[in-house]
Amino acid sequence: MIIELDQYFTPEKTASILLEKAGFTDPDYCLDPTCGSGNLLSAAHKVHESTKCIGLDRDRKIITKLRKENPNWLLSVANMQSESSYMRTLVASNFKVCDALLLNPPFSQAKSKYLDINYKDSQFKCSVAMSYIMKSLELFSPVQGALVIAPESLLYSELDEQARDYLAEEYDFQSICDLENKTFRGAKVHASVFKLLPKLEKIKSRAIFRTADKEIKASIVRGGAQVHTVNKSKHYGSDTVPFIHTRMLPKLFEQGVDESKRTNIKANGRIQGYCIVIPRVGLPKQAFTKTIKIENDVQLSDCIFAIQGDYHDLKNIEMRINLHWQEFYDLYKGTGARYVTLSKLKRWFITKQISAF
Numbered sequence: 001m002i003i004e005l006d007q008y009f010t011p012e013k014t015a016s017i018l019l020e021k022a023g024f025t026d027p028d029y030c031l032d033p034t035c036g037s038g039n040l041l042s043a044a045h046k047v048h049e050s051t052k053c054i055g056l057d058r059d060r061k062i063i064t065k066l067r068k069e070n071p072n073w074l075l076s077v078a079n080m081q082s083e084s085s086y087m088r089t090l091v092a093s094n095f096k097v098c099d100a101l102l103l104n105p106p107f108s109q110a111k112s113k114y115l116d117i118n119y120k121d122s123q124f125k126c127s128v129a130m131s132y133i134m135k136s137l138e139l140f141s142p143v144q145g146a147l148v149i150a151p152e153s154l155l156y157s158e159l160d161e162q163a164r165d166y167l168a169e170e171y172d173f174q175s176i177c178d179l180e181n182k183t184f185r186g187a188k189v190h191a192s193v194f195k196l197l198p199k200l201e202k203i204k205s206r207a208i209f210r211t212a213d214k215e216i217k218a219s220i221v222r223g224g225a226q227v228h229t230v231n232k233s234k235h236y237g238s239d240t241v242p243f244i245h246t247r248m249l250p251k252l253f254e255q256g257v258d259e260s261k262r263t264n265i266k267a268n269g270r271i272q273g274y275c276i277v278i279p280r281v282g283l284p285k286q287a288f289t290k291t292i293k294i295e296n297d298v299q300l301s302d303c304i305f306a307i308q309g310d311y312h313d314l315k316n317i318e319m320r321i322n323l324h325w326q327e328f329y330d331l332y333k334g335t336g337a338r339y340v341t342l343s344k345l346k347r348w349f350i351t352k353q354i355s356a357f
């Protein structure tokens with residue numbers, strides 16, 4: 001172990017737990033820019049079998065060993081503190097974006113307590129770990145975000161305040177856990193694990209950038225009428241429209257709109273035309289996750305989402321959902337009733353190269 005390079009590796013078991021907790025949705029590419037023994041990448045591969053692993057490290061010996069053990073990984077020797085070193089690698093010429101970044105960078109460097117860094121035209125001081133994190137985010141723009149292991153102080157120190165402000169403009173912060181201070185062999189440190197999730201508006205352009213196909217567009221509408229309020233409302237008359245709630249989805253798909261349950265409540269999710277109707281609360285069924293046409297206005301309940309768009313885009317979306325059905329199904333979480341949020345759904349769409357708004 002080379003102390004100056006801060007070679008404190010994430011133990012295999014911890015790495016697996018963290019990758020499970022990170023909840024990436026089957027990323028195509030996982031990248032660790034200071035990969036060391038490769039334990040984070042191995043864990044990523046264990047949790048997401050189809051992911052391709054990309055690793056960089058300054059230590060040539062480590063990379064040579066990893067190449068022998070993992071001939072399918074793309075591995076390069078690079079000093080992440082030197083643009084010219086990094087730019088010469090195969091990774092740099094092939095990857096401008098990745099799906100998931102795995103970061104457990106050096107926490108210290110020789111005797112340096114801080115480093116001066118350039119981040120997107122700004123210059124400021126920050127901790128050693130923060131400088132690696134910022135540089136890696138800038139270089140690899142992870143579409144699904146980054147899993148970060150960092151010194152606890154990075155989350156509250158004055159030194160990293162400016163860097164945190166920059167990050168907050170582009171990423172949402174999600175705490176995962178704190179590690180025991182004896183987690184890393186040979187070092188006692190208080191480390192925190194968190195996820196940086198790119199803000200939705202920041203990743204749309206990146207997703208489009210990655211696809212050579214025509215942009216696939218959809219809008220996702222959340223219904224707004226509550227079942228108990230509808231039950232109290234008028235059910236007949238010219239100002240009423242059919243009301244659709246979760247239990248009606250099989251019938252909607254098999255027989256069309258049920259005209260008998262009606263409401264005069266006008267809320268979010270007054271829709272007609274081509275759409276894919278899915279539950280927001282309750283688990284989706286593959287057989288009913290299909291494009292349908294609703295001829296006249298209906299009102300959706302607040303337990304339903306409708307994905308709207310033109311017919312060809314919707315058929316394409318339907319195909320992508322079915323192709324990745326298990327992943328789509330697993331988006332629904334919850335200790336009681338399973339549910340999915342609008343932002344989770346949009347994020348997943350972006351990973352499938354669909355721009356959802």
Ligand SMILES: C[S@@+](CC[C@H](N)C(=O)[O-])C[C@H]1O[C@@H](n2cnc3c(N)ncnc32)[C@H](O)[C@@H]1O
Nearest residue numbers: 005008009010034035036057058079080104106
């Ligand atoms: C704390 S270890 C983490 C390794 C791995 N990510 C893990 O979690 O097990 C930091 C790694 O960064 C590498 N490293 C140190 N300085 C570096 C630099 N300037 N550029 C690239 N890698 C560096 C070290 O060789 C070491 O493998």
